[in-house]
Amino acid sequence: MYYLKSPCLKAIGLFTITLFLTCFQNSFAQHSKSMLTPFRIPLPEKGTKIIYEDLDNDGDPDILKTTLYSDIPVMWIDDDDDMKEGDLEGDTDSDCLLIDKNRDGKYAQAKDMIIDWGDEDKDGKADIQVYVDYGELNQTGWGPGHYMIVVDTDNDQTFSYVDWEHLEIKAWDHNRNSSFFEDYSGKSLFLKIHTSTFNMNDVRMNWENPFLFYDPDNDGLTEYAIRFCDSPIRERKVESHPEDGNIADKDRAVELTGKINWVSLAYDMDNDNAPGNEFDYDMTIHFSGVGFPYEDQVHKFNSLVGLAGTEKYFYDPRWRQNNTLLYPDHEAAYDLVFDRGKWDFCWFTYDEDDDCERWERVEMYQPKDLFKIGMRNGGLDDNGQADASGDRGEWDGDNSGKGNLYVSSFDGRLHLYGAEWGAWRIDQEAKYYQGWGGLYDGTQKRKQNEPEIYPTIKYEDSDKNGFIDMISYDMDGDTIFEKTISLTELDIEDQREVIDISKMNYSDYQKLHTQVADKIWQTATDAVNVATAKNLNTDWYQFLMHPKSIREKYHNGFWLNFYVYQDLLKYASIKADKKYIQQIEKAYHSGNWDLLN
DSSP states (O other): OOOOOSHHHHHHHHHHHHHHHHHHHHHHHHOOOOSSOOOSOOOOOTTOOOEEEOSSOSSSOSEEEEEETTTEEEEEEOTTSOOOTTOSSOOTTTOEEEEOTTOSSOSSSTTOEEEEEEOSSOSSSOSEEEEEEOOOTTOOSSOSOEEEEEEOTTSOOOOOOEETTTTEEOTTOEETTTEESSSOSSSEEEEEESSOGGGBSOTTOOSEEEEEEEOTTOSSSOSEEEEEEOOOBOOOOOOOOOTTOOOOGGGOSBBOOSEEEEEEEEEOTTOOOBTTBOOOOOEEEEEEEEEEEOTTOEEEOGGGSOOTTOGGGOSSGGGGSOOEEEOOOTTTHHHIIIIIOBOSEEEEEEETTOOOOSGGGGSOOOSSBSSOOSTTSSBTTOSTTSOSSSEEEEEETTOTTTTOEEEOSSSOOEEETTOSEEEEEOOTTOOSOBOOSSSBOTTSOBSBOOOSSOOEEEEEOTTOSSSOOEEEEEOSSSSSOSEEEETTTTTOOOOOOOBOGGGOOHHHHHHHHHHHHHHHHHHHHHHHHHHHHTTOOOGGGGGGSOOOSHHHHHHHHHHHHHHHHHHHHHHHHHTTOHHHHHHHHHHHHHTOGGGGO
């Protein structure tokens, strides 16, 4: 390092450094947009005019007006009366931000964006945030537009994420694979609909109403989630809304029903989430049908009511005058699903390749074509948020099993009681991992590699007693099942103990998964012992023989058991021992290798 010893040189050096820093700062200020993640609204540029207005004549400002990026009008409404002249922006505990995105001089109207914060307990920190953006007045259906409310149930002051460069909500942006900027981690909840509020008949309700995230071990990560949906009626034909915003509820295009008719429960069965793997839902159970009414699930938020006299700025002021939201909360949710809900069908999905790291795992494989693949192509993965392959789905078309589960004999895994059929699209090595950067590209296709062919196992309840008894295997991916096994013909009892999930808490799910994984691993160990006794070399499978987690016991155990089963069948085939082949089939599909001892 060099030092300036002469006072003159020091002065010259300091002047040069100061000049450089000043030029750098001015240059950076002139380019307020950058490639860095924009976490905050930019402060006004130097020289930007700021206007203050005192609506209640109490001597301090209630309104702050300025511009963003030189020409986008911005208004802050001071709902908690703590604004001062000289402030550059409002606060994010109880103020409301209005951005006139289309620069038409009208705030909180078509094409605009609003964010409103509320401090319920007056501790200077927001407890709730409302995000609103609007489409055009003639866009009366499902999108564009958002009405999203985040309630800060875990007191981390994390709410909706806004991309401040493009001025739009980006709830799906994230760090690493699944560390979302939006508050989806820990114990949290949001309510959301994809339309403008002026289309909605009742702003106390919502579509995703709510999406609940649970953190029973208080590690700041989410172990399970419950998603409730009030599917709105969208049959009302509305050409356009009037310019003055005078709209009768009967003329609004999107009618929320006050009933939850769609529920999904998603579980991280082994609680293996961690930084870098924030979301790892393994299993989902989905109900749909008549559902249950929720208008008695009342939540008051007095901080949502805006400053009197500011209604004039809002095309739809209803949500700024409302202190009530209707939704099931964390504590009531489970009982409402099982005690009040009336469901027409139940679907089950298990992420067998364990590659899903996003909340969309609450979406289900659908009971459609086994071999069609692709979003909206009529196959099991028809849903735009489904994994193309790697998941196992089972479907109880009349909800006869009430969402309950059982552990099968034929693979030792959890299955849906009452399911008429199911299927597993095998992605053994998780090669077809769903991509990131948003769900879809510009052509509305999933950002995901999709296999051209894949192995499939189909499950059927042929005797209609609620338990799977037929298993068909297409392991070469040609869409033709090369083998079908009937448990009845093998004299294997298909009925198993039914697990009543309505009485389970999260630790019960963890214990159940551990028991399943341990039993699968023990069965695989028994299979290896049988093969060794026949002088078959199982050292080929060393990669599978050293599980380092509950997940690997579950996954490696299944495949080790399956490979040894195939080796034993090959051995018996070479020996031309048909009786032994039958014994092997019975031992494998009953999960009892002792039958061969």
